[in-house]
Amino acid sequence: MSFQQGLSGLNAAARNLDVIGNNVANANTVGAKMARAEFADIYASSLSGGGNNAIGIGVQVATIAQQFTQGDISTTNNPLDVAINGAGFFPLSDNGAPVYTRNGQFKVDADGYIVSTQGLKLQGFMADSNGQVGGVTTDLRLNVDGVAPQATSELALRLNVDARATVPTLAFDATDTSTYSGVTTTKVFSPQGVEHTLAMYFRKAADNQWEVHAALDGTMFASNPVSTLDFDAATGRLPSTFLPFTQTVDVPAAEGGPIDVEIDLTGLTQFGSPFAVTEMTQNGYAPGDLAGFSIAPDGMLMARYSNGRTLTQGQLTLVNFRNPQGLAPAGSNNWTATSVSGEALTPQAPGTGNLGVLQSGALEQSNVDLTGELVNMITAQRIYQANAQTIKAQDQLLQTITNLR
Secondary structure (H helix, E strand, O other): OHHHHHHHHHHHHHHHHHHHHHHHHOOOOOOOOOEEEEEEEEOOOOOOOOHHHOOOOEEEEEEEEEOOOOOOEEEOOOOOEEEEEOEOEEEEEEOOEEEEEOOOEOEEOOOOEEEOOOOOEEEEEEEOOOOOEOOOOEEOEOOOOOEOOEOOOEEEEEEEEEOOOOOOOOOOOOOOHHHOOEEEEEEEEOOOOOEEEEEEEEEEEEOOEEEEEEEEOOEEOOOOOOEEEEOOOOOOEOOOOOOOEEEEEOOOHHHOOOEEEEEEOOOOEEEOOOOEEEEEEEOOEOOEOEEEEEEOOOOEEEEEEOOOOEEEEEEEOEEOOOOHHHOEEEEOOEEEOOOOOOOOOOOEOOOOOOEOEEEEOEEEOOOOOHHHHHHHHHHHHHHHHHHHHHHHHHHHHHHHHHOOO
8 A cells, every 4th residue: 555655645745835835925924824734644444443453544634724823013104004912803894795814904995994905894893973982893984074163162271360369450451461360262163163262361359259351362252251250268169059151252153153152160279379271171173184093902993183183983893713723714814714713703892801902003924934934844845755755665566576477
């Protein structure tokens, strides 16, 4: 049977060389995973059994096993280059058919969808109007159309008025700084997103009592003061009965005005320190175009707009398998599920359970050990030559027998 044994050895060694050659060819392929040929011996079977003296009839390739060890991570300047540091696969959709990859080279197509280099759509959670993510995974899509403006409807201030200030003797005059103790300015926006400047002046009216005067773009409000602040002498804070108030702001009618703004001054204090603003927020903004985006380690996809807004667009997810080595290669660094791998587990946020985290602006390189593969190639060549020698030796024995007279 030496011919059969030698031939099976040649075939197995040739398959092994094919695997090694493919590993070497993909040593520089992003997200590629090396494979390993695994062998099994072959024995002839009969009804009576072979006993303890059975001689094998060769070798066969039992399986080609993918090795899903972590590859090195290299940085890039592209925020849509995403590396997985740890376990997991990116779920993709090939016209509805699930495909999985470790290759994080993504881009945005003409319709705003995040796709792989083959045009397969990346799956994840889309954000709702409140920026919340979750629910059912779907094709991830960036809002490339920009964001519409939002009129200011809320404004909050935190500041300290100086308890040591004296009551001015002159009537309030925005052009005379001696008639007030401090002023703040903040942007407010009309429904069309036009920016205006709201100034608020703080004037001491009596012990522990202050007036708030306001102006829009330098024009004083018709009804001033807009608020009177009565501080608790013992605490230097406003009483709990003082609540946010709504103030009508006369932005031009051509811009959709006037607007009603809820002004929250409940965080003001009156301490013996200089007038100082610690926080000032308002919820309006101008229209904005997409300026860039980023992906957080937990997969949160954040879009930055030219108006300074940062909005949650969605969240990348990862999936894993009970037996990743059972995945079937589909080409282009993609895999598909099989009965051996099992179905993909429920998509989850990166960093959940045993899933890895993401690194934006980076790529996972191939996990091929080029030096080790070259050594394996030499070994496989020697095994091929040795099997060829067994065939040659059997041929010589057969020739000797046929030459007997």
